[in-house]
Amino acid sequence: MAPSKDMRRPDLIVPYQEPAASADKPEFSSTLSSTMPMVAMFTRNKFVGWAAVVFSIQSWLGESQEAKNSGTPGYFSVLMSVAALAVSYMPLFLPPKAVPAGSGTQAPAPVPLQ
Numbered sequence: 523m524a525p526s527k528d529m530r531r532p533d534l535i536v537p538y539q540e541p542a543a544s545a546d547k548p549e550f551s552s553t554l555s556s557t558m559p560m561v562a563m564f565t566r567n568k569f570v571g572w573a574a575v576v577f578s579i580q581s582w583l584g585e586s587q588e589a590k591n592s593g594t595p596g597y598f599s600v601l602m603s604v605a606a607l608a609v610s611y612m613p614l615f616l617p618p619k620a621v622p623a624g625s626g627t628q629a630p631a632p633v634p635l636q
Contacts, residue, residue, distance in 0.1 A: 551577075551581040551584070552581060552585070552593065552599070554577065554581075555574070555577050555578040555581040555582075555599045555603070556594075556599050556602065558570060558573060558574035558577060558578070558603065558606075559571070559574045559578070559599070559602045559603040559605070559606035560606070561574075562574050562603070562606040562607065562609070562610055563605075563606045563609045563610070566609065566610045566613070567610060568607075568610045568611065570610075571603070571606050571607035571609075571610040571611075572607065574603040574606055574607070575600070575603045575604060575607055577603075578596075578599040578600045578602070578603040579600055581596065581599065582596030582597060582599065582600055583596075
């Protein structure tokens with residue numbers, strides 16, 4: 523058998539370089555940490571409010587250098603989630619006014635006979 527001849531040339535070898543991360547790549551964690559407080563405010567759900575606080579603190583502590591330089595700062599989402607938690611607990615401290623049982627469309631009360 524004839525030995526196989528290697529046709530590769532060492533001067534043409536190009537080492538692999540990892541491509542740079544693009545700056546316009548959306549971050550799911552920042553999107554979620556900004557929408558969860560809004561969900562907590564609209565639904566007044568305390569569990570979602572606490573989850574929003576924990577998740578926004580976690581995403582604030584884990585944000586990359588590119589995320590720090592672009593968009594809103596991480597502490598803004600923490601403040602927003604704390605505000606959402608305060609809104610969800612607001613009826614506990616400021617109870618809503620009692621609404622009469624009627625809707626305003628019922629028949630008037632009967633007039634007593636004289």
